[in-house]
Structure formats: C-alpha cells, structure tokens
Amino acid sequence: MERSIPLSVEKKAKTYLNLGLLMAVVLFCFLYLNVNVGDIVTALPNLVGFLVDNFMPPNFTNLGVYMGAVMDTILFAIVGTYISAFLAFTFGILMSEAMMPNPWVRGLVRFFISFLRNIPVLIWASLLIFVFGIGNMVGLIALILATVGFLSRSYAESINEIAGSKLESLRASGAGWWQILFHGLIPEFIPSWMNWTLFSFEINIRASAILGTVGAGGLGILIQTNLNMRNFTEAAALIVILVAMVLLTEAAVSLLRKRLSIGGH
Amino acid sequence: MTTPLLSIKGLQKSYGGKKMVLKGMDAEIFHGEFIVVIGPSGAGKSTFIRCINRMVDPSEGELLFDGQDLAKLKGKKLRVARSKVGMIFQHYNLIGRTNVIKNVLHGRLGQIPFYKSALGLYTSEEKSMAFHLLTKLGLGEHIYKKASALSGGQMQRVGIARAMMQQPKLLLADEPIASLDPKSAQVVMDQIHAITKENNLTCIMNLHQVEVAKNYATRIIGIKDGKIVYDDVPAKLTNEMIDYIYEGKEEEMGQPATGVEPVKGEFSYGA
Ligand SMILES: Nc1ncnc2c1ncn2[C@@H]1O[C@H](COP(=O)(O)OP(=O)(O)OP(=O)(O)O)[C@@H](O)[C@H]1O
Ligand SMILES: [Mg+2]
Numbered sequence: 406m407e408r409s410i411p412l413s414v415e416k417k418a419k420t421y422l423n424l425g426l427l428m429a430v431v432l433f434c435f436l437y438l439n440v441n442v443g444d445i446v447t448a449l450p451n452l453v454g455f456l457v458d459n460f461m462p463p464n465f466t467n468l469g470v471y472m473g474a475v476m477d478t479i480l481f482a483i484v485g486t487y488i489s490a491f492l493a494f495t496f497g498i499l500m501s502e503a504m505m506p507n508p509w510v511r512g513l514v515r516f517f518i519s520f521l522r523n524i525p526v527l528i529w530a531s532l533l534i535f536v537f538g539i540g541n542m543v544g545l546i547a548l549i550l551a552t553v554g555f556l557s558r559s560y561a562e563s564i565n566e567i568a569g570s571k572l573e574s575l576r577a578s579g580a581g582w583w584q585i586l587f588h589g590l591i592p593e594f595i596p597s598w599m600n601w602t603l604f605s606f607e608i609n610i611r612a613s614a615i616l617g618t619v620g621a622g623g624l625g626i627l628i629q630t631n632l633n634m635r636n637f638t639e640a641a642a643l644i645v646i647l648v649a650m651v652l653l654t655e656a657a658v659s660l661l662r663k664r665l666s667i668g669g670h
Numbered sequence: 671m672t673t674p675l676l677s678i679k680g681l682q683k684s685y686g687g688k689k690m691v692l693k694g695m696d697a698e699i700f701h702g703e704f705i706v707v708i709g710p711s712g713a714g715k716s717t718f719i720r721c722i723n724r725m726v727d728p729s730e731g732e733l734l735f736d737g738q739d740l741a742k743l744k745g746k747k748l749r750v751a752r753s754k755v756g757m758i759f760q761h762y763n764l765i766g767r768t769n770v771i772k773n774v775l776h777g778r779l780g781q782i783p784f785y786k787s788a789l790g791l792y793t794s795e796e797k798s799m800a801f802h803l804l805t806k807l808g809l810g811e812h813i814y815k816k817a818s819a820l821s822g823g824q825m826q827r828v829g830i831a832r833a834m835m836q837q838p839k840l841l842l843a844d845e846p847i848a849s850l851d852p853k854s855a856q857v858v859m860d861q862i863h864a865i866t867k868e869n870n871l872t873c874i875m876n877l878h879q880v881e882v883a884k885n886y887a888t889r890i891i892g893i894k895d896g897k898i899v900y901d902d903v904p905a906k907l908t909n910e911m912i913d914y915i916y917e918g919k920e921e922e923m924g925q926p927a928t929g930v931e932p933v934k935g936e937f938s939y940g941a
Binding site: 570571573577 | 750751752757780836
C-alpha cells in the first residue's frame, strides 16, 4: 500500500498567491514613489566614474586630526553605552512584571521608554542641538537617550525570564525585594546584561560616527564638512578610517565575547 | 487529639476570576506526617501546594499555621511566615552562577536583614550548618562549585539543603523528582525522606508516580479536578480509587518501572 507522502500540508495555490501579493506590493511602491529602475541601472557607471575621478586616491595628510576624531567617536560610544547600561538596568527593573508589582509605575516607565526608543538617534541629536548648540555634548546625550530606550526593553525581557522561574526559590524562603535583587537577579542577569550591552556598543560605534552629520561632533562632522567643501579625497580617507574603525571594534567585541564565553544571543 | 500543624479550610482558587482550579479543599496536617499529593495533570496539585506558602494567593479560605492565618498575611509578616516553610522545586531553582554553599545559605535570607546577607555576614553557626547539610547529602567536595556545574540530582540535593537551612516547621515539595533519572530520583527521594524523619519534620509533596507515593507516604491526598477525593493511609488506596482519580488520564499514573522505593534502614517507614 504505497502512497506518496507530501512534504508539506500547505496548499501550493496559497504559496503562489502570497508570492503574487508580495510582487504587487513591491511594484506598487516603485510606481508610487516614481522610481525608475532603469535610471538606477544606467546611472551606475556614472556614479562609479564620479567616485573614482574625485575620491581617488584618499588623502591621508591630516591623519593626526582624524585620529583625534576617531578617539572622540569611540569614547562617545563607550561612555554612552556605559551610562546607558546602568540607567537602563534601573528602568528595566521598573518595567518588569516580576520585579515591579505596581502596574501604574510599570505602565508609566514603559510609555516613557517606548517614547525614547521610537525616536531615532539622529532626530534626538537634531532636537538637542537647539538646546545645547553644536558640539560633543549633544552627540553623547542623543546616544544615551536612544540606547536607554533600546536597552531598557531588552533588559526587562531578560529580567522577566529570570524572575519568572529561578527567583521563586528566594521568594519562598522569605527573602525581601533587595535580597531577591542582589542575591538572585543580578548574578543571573550578568550574562544577558553583557550580551545586550556589547550588542548596543556595536550599534553605538556606527551611530556615533553618523551623529556628526547633524553637527554633533566626532568623525561624522569631519566627513560632512569635507564633503561640503568638496575636499573629496580627504572625505574618502575619512570614510576608509570609519570602515576600519567599525571593523576593528566588531573584531574586538567578538574577541571579548569569546573571552567572557557568553556566546551570541 | 493533638492540634494540627496546618489546617486548611475551604481553600478556593481561580486564576484571574476564570474557572475554579481549587473548588473548596479542607485538610488537617499533623506534626510529623509525610503527605504525598497525587492526581492527574491540571488537577490543581501545584496550585494547592503553592497556596500554602502563598507563592499563589488563594481566592478564598483559611490556612491556619503556627497560630495565624497565612491567607491573610502581607509584607514583612508574610515573609517571616514563609521563612518557616521550606520549599523544594521540580527545576531546583538554584542561582546557577552562585556557588553551592551560598545557594544553601540563601535559605537564611528570610531570617536576616539585607545588609548582612549582602556583605556575606552569616554567623559561623549558619556556615557550619550549611557545610554539615551539604556533607550529609554527599556534596561536601562541591561546596565552592558553581551551582550550574552540578548534575540534576546534585542540584536537587542543594535544593534540599537550602530548604533545610531555613530550619522549617513544614517542608513543601512540588514534583521534586520529575526532572531526574530513576537512579537520582531514588537518591533524592530517600534523602528527603530520611532528613524529614530525622528532624521529625512535616512534609507535603506532589508526585506523579503513584507507586512512589505509596512507598513513602504516611498519608496520601488524591486531587481530582480541584477537589480532594481521597485522604487516607496508602494501604487503603485501592486500584479502583486510583482509576477514579486518574479517570480519563490513565496514561499519567507513572510507570512503577522506575521502582523508586525507600531504602530499608533506620530512617524508613515500614512500607
Ligand atoms: N499562573 C496560572 N495562571 C492561570 N492558570 C493557571 C496558572 N497556573 C495553573 N493554572 C491552571 O490551573 C489548573 C491547575 O494547574 P496546576 O499547575 O495546579 O496543576 P497540577 O495538578 O500541578 O498539574 P501538573 O501535574 O501538570 O503539574 C490548570 O488548568 C492550569 O492551566
Ligand atoms: Mg504541577
């Protein structure tokens, strides 16, 4: 009694329908935005030509100045991530059901954090420039606001996971809130705390480079000004440095992860 | 007639006002009893045991223990009362990144202030008690290992030591052997049994395996659909009663093949 066994119970027709819908959506977007794919393809040789003519070879004569900006960018990311990690831990606890029984506090903090998170870092920087003027301070604060928004929610999820099961035993022994926090939550939370924090550090290195384009200091501001002044070869050098910096920090972070043996997410 | 250690009256529970999980339970627990609660999955065994130390808040009913109604306690008073009830968990619930002896000392948390535990200011009596408990349970050489580095059976023994560290008047255990292989399950059951007997400690335990329950219990409570349908000595638990308790869920009675039986020794009850 041989019978062929289907590998999937889903209907073929449904798959084709989904595929068709997806194509329709993409097509609609191109038409609506008035984007001509042909233009993009024909412009490609021009773009490459422009880049080669104007940006090559990169001009590294001002390397000393650039390295200062690289330093700024990295330090921003480090300090910003560091401060955010502590702030976000506090907010994460206030947001987690397991550690914060009061639903009003939880709701309020949740609202505040999702507000922070849903405003992109560049918008924060542009807003803050009106308050503090152009400079490094703006970049740092913008970075912290966005990072706190991102980390608080990630931390709260990890905290809930831990508190939902493992901390039960401490609660059952009559431990108080601070004891549960100190003897149970913090030791168990450290691996995910490091994981999330390193992850956001990688994001912040890139963010901190881009923040300069709105006048918030670092490597980005040099790229922006050189482009505006049509110093293309110098801008090219800066972009090369930016890429090298990002790659190096990524390598450093993954080395650190191995050292701490906490693996990926 | 002695007064009961714990007297449960009209205990009811519904999670979030929905269907009743515990539909009015009454029981009197006496000093020195080893009670095993059996029943099919979803009957309400865990809910029942967790209501006793208020890990779950009962909806209705009284829990008279040690001269007070546990169901009414709040805040500090609740914590003090909890510190007198030890609990052993199916998944051990150890703090994995903390070492074994500190995990055992966590049993004291309900009885000392935060600054002392945070600074590690346990008394020398407390420390030697933790050490002796661990040695007795065969973990003497592992006291500085991270809890996560232990085997399941070893973790559960740390769980036993932690509960005993509370010097409890009552011990609760929710499926303490459900995650263990038969051999470790046997060791853990024997140790819980011996340690409660030796300390004349009252124990209420949930178990899946009816055979194991019969071997260890002085009294068996059968729960079916949120109600106590059997409450008597194991000898009177007939096969008809077992069939009734597990009606429709016969596959859950647990294989007697695991054969966990008490060691016949100075600590065991004549089974
Ligand atoms: N936190 C909760 N929220 C809502 N419903 C719950 C909760 N905990 C348990 N229940 C429900 O209460 C009923 C009894 O659950 P309980 O865990 O007490 O059963 P059990 O007898 O311990 O089962 P098992 O043998 O599977 O552990 C189940 O229907 C379960 O779905
Ligand atoms: Mg259960």
